[in-house]
Amino acid sequence: MIRTSEIPAIARDLATVGERIDALWVRDGEQYVDEVMRHAPDPDQPDEIRRRKIERLEMFQRIGDQLPQVIEAILAADSTDEAITAVSALIDEPDDAKVLVFLSDIDLFAFTAAARANGRKKLDELKNS
Numbered sequence: 001m002i003r004t005s006e007i008p009a010i011a012r013d014l015a016t017v018g019e020r021i022d023a024l025w026v027r028d029g030e031q032y033v034d035e036v037m038r039h040a041p042d043p044d045q046p047d048e049i050r051r052r053k054i055e056r057l058e059m060f061q062r063i064g065d066q067l068p069q070v071i072e073a074i075l076a077a078d079s080t081d082e083a084i085t086a087v088s089a090l091i092d093e094p095d096d097a098k099v100l101v102f103l104s105d106i107d108l109f110a111f112t113a114a115a116r117a118n119g120r121k122k123l124d125e126l127k128n129s
Helices: 004-037 046-065 066-076 079-092 095-105 113-127
Strands: none
Touching: 046 066, 046 095, 046 113, 066 079, 079 095
C-alpha cells in the first residue's frame, strides 16, 4: 500500500532511476546493440519465420503427446514455477521460458484429434520443404 504522502518521493526515485538508465544507455548502449541486437536473427526473414513455426509445432506435439500427464503436473503443482519445471521435464525441454510462453498462449481445443493431426501435417510439410 502506498500512502498519498509517499507519492512525491516515489516519483523522485523513479526519475532518478530513469536518469541512471539514460546514463547507462549513453555509456553502454552501443555495446549492448552490438552484442545483442546485431547478432540476433532477423525475425522477419523467411528462414527465421519457418524455424519458429517448426519450433512451436514441435512443442505443441510434445505437449499433446503427454497431455494427461501435463495436466496432472499442472494441477499438482503448488506454483507456476513448479508447474513449468515439471512440464519441461515431462517433455524434455531444457528452456522453462519456452514452456511458460507456450502454455500461457495455449488453446486447449487445439488438442482435439483433428487439430493435432492437422498440426502434424503442417509440421511435416515445414520440415520437408
